[in-house]
Amino acid sequence: MCKIINGQSIPNMPWEEKSADCSDVVWRSKNNPIIKRNLLKCANSIFNSAVVKFKDGYAGVFRVDNKSRELRLHTGKSNDGINWTLSEEPIKFIGKDGEKHEVMGYDPRVCFIEDRYYVSFCNCHGGPTVGLAYTYDFENFYEIGNAFLPFNRNGVLFPRKINGKYAILSRPSDNGHTPFGDIFYSDSPDMTYWGNHKEVMKATGIWQGVKIGAGPVPIETDEGWLLIYHGVLLSCNGFTYSAGVALLDLDEPWKVKYRSKDYILAPQELYECVGDVPNVVFPCAALCDADTGRVAIYYGAADTVVAMAYTTADDLIKFVKENSL
Numbered sequence: 001m002c003k004i005i006n007g008q009s010i011p012n013m014p015w016e017e018k019s020a021d022c023s024d025v026v027w028r029s030k031n032n033p034i035i036k037r038n039l040l041k042c043a044n045s046i047f048n049s050a051v052v053k054f055k056d057g058y059a060g061v062f063r064v065d066n067k068s069r070e071l072r073l074h075t076g077k078s079n080d081g082i083n084w085t086l087s088e089e090p091i092k093f094i095g096k097d098g099e100k101h102e103v104m105g106y107d108p109r110v111c112f113i114e115d116r117y118y119v120s121f122c123n124c125h126g127g128p129t130v131g132l133a134y135t136y137d138f139e140n141f142y143e144i145g146n147a148f149l150p151f152n153r154n155g156v157l158f159p160r161k162i163n164g165k166y167a168i169l170s171r172p173s174d175n176g177h178t179p180f181g182d183i184f185y186s187d188s189p190d191m192t193y194w195g196n197h198k199e200v201m202k203a204t205g206i207w208q209g210v211k212i213g214a215g216p217v218p219i220e221t222d223e224g225w226l227l228i229y230h231g232v233l234l235s236c237n238g239f240t241y242s243a244g245v246a247l248l249d250l251d252e253p254w255k256v257k258y259r260s261k262d263y264i265l266a267p268q269e270l271y272e273c274v275g276d277v278p279n280v281v282f283p284c285a286a287l288c289d290a291d292t293g294r295v296a297i298y299y300g301a302a303d304t305v306v307a308m309a310y311t312t313a314d315d316l317i318k319f320v321k322e323n324s325l
Contacts, residue, residue: 002313003222006160007290010053014081014287014296016310025319026243026264026297026311033271033305034082035062040074042066042088045276047300050110050216051081051285052117059138060285061108061119062086063300065276071106073121075138081287081296082308093133093143103143105131109284111157111217113166118191120147120155120168127175130155130168132191147186147194151175154183154213159220162253166191169200169214169227169253177239181211183229185254198254204325207233207242207263215243216286216297223317224248224257228283228297231263241280242266243299245320258324264316265309267302275302288313 018027037045044065051060058081064074072090092100104124111118116134119141123131127150135141147155151173158167165187173181183200203212208231218225225248233240242263249255267279283299293313301307 001293002317004288004290004293004313005220005222007220007288008053009291010287010289011291012080013053013289013294014308014310015294018310024264025315026309028269029082029308029310031082032269032307033301034308035084035086035306037275037304039084040064040086040088044069045304046086047303047306048107048282048284049076049298049300049306050108050119051076051078051287051298052110052112053287054117054138057081058287059117060084060298061091061110061121061138062306063106063108064090065106071104071124072102073105073108073119077138091141093141095143096145103131107154107282107284109156109217111159113157113159113161118157120157122153122155127151128153128173130170144191147188148172151178153178153181156214156217158225158253159217162187163251165189167253168194169218171211171213173211178211179234181213181232183212183214200248200254201229201246201256201259203231205231205261207231207240207266208244210234210239212244215283215299218248218253219286219288219295219313220250221313221317224250225253226313226316228264228286228316230282237279239279240267241282243281243283243297245316247317247320258320260320261323261325264311264319265297265299269301271305271307272301275304277303 049062
C-alpha cells in the first residue's frame with residue numbers, strides 16, 4: 001500500500017464499495033448526480049465544483065450558472081459530503097480596499113495550505129485567467145488577485161510549498177473555447193508573483209489529444225504526486241472531456257514519472273452525455289483518506305450537475321504504471 005504524505009484522516013468520508021461486475025479503476029456513485037442543476041432557485045446549472053474536509057463535515061466552493069447565465073461562485077456545506085446546502089447568494093470577495101464585491105468566476109478548486117483554504121478559479125477579469133483568494137471559515141473570502149495575465153485556466157495549487165515556494169499547475173489558453181492546451185508548472189514566494197514556468201505535460205494521443213488540464217489538488221504519496229486531470233477529444237460531434245491520471249516527481253513536479261494512456265473516467269452515463277454541454281466529465285476535487293487511501297472524486301457532468309466517483313490511491317498508481325504512455 002502506498003503511503004499518503006501530509007494527508008488527512010477522514011474515516012467518515014463518502015464511500016461505496018465497487019460492485020462485483022465493475023472492472024474499471026474508477027466507479028461511479030449510485031447516488032449520481034449528487035447535486036442536481038436546480039438545487040438553488042437562481043440556478044440554471046451547478047457543476048465543476050470544489051470540496052474539502054472542513055471541521056466535522058465538509059465545505060466547498062461551487063460553480064453556479066444562474067438563470068441570467070452569469071457565472072458565479074457559491075459556498076456550500078455538508079455533514080456527509082453527499083447532501084449539500086448551498087448559499088443562495090454568490091460569494092462576495094473582500095478586496096484589498098476592504099470592500100466586498102462579486103466576481104464572474106468559474107471552475108473553482110480549493111486547497112488547504114498551512115493555515116487557510118486557498119481558492120483558485122477562472123476569473124473573468126480582463127479575459128479568463130487564474131484568480132486566487134483565501135478563506136479561513138468559508139464565510140469570508142479575501143481576494144489575492146490574478147496569478148497570471150489572460151489567458152489561462154485550470155489553476156490548481158499544490159497543498160504545500162515545494163522547494164520553499166508555493167506551486168501551481170495551469171493551462172495557458174485563449175479567449176474562447178480553447179482548441180489547444182498543455183499543463184504548466186509555476187512557483188511563487190508569496191502567492192502574488194508567479195514565475196519559473198515549466199511545461200509538465202502536452203496534449204497527446206486521441207482522448208487527450210486536443211487539450212489537457214489539471215483537475216483536483218494533487219495527492220502527495222511516497223510514489224509521487226498523484227494528479228487526476230482532464231483530457232479532450234475532438235470528434236465529429238465536438239469536444240469530449242474525459243479524465244486521466246499521472247504521477248509526478250515529488251521534488252520536481254514538472255517531471256512526469258507515469259501518465260495514463262487510457263482514460264480512467266469518460267462520459268457514458270446519461271447525466272454525463274446529456275446536458276448544457278454534452279459529453280463532459282470534469283473532475284475538480286478529490287477527498288483522500290490517509291489511513292485507507294480511499295479517494296472520492298467530485299466532477300462536473302455535462303456542464304449541468306455534480307457527480308461523484310470512487311477509487312483508491314493504490315488502484316490509481318497501479319493503473320498508471322501498467323497503462324503509461
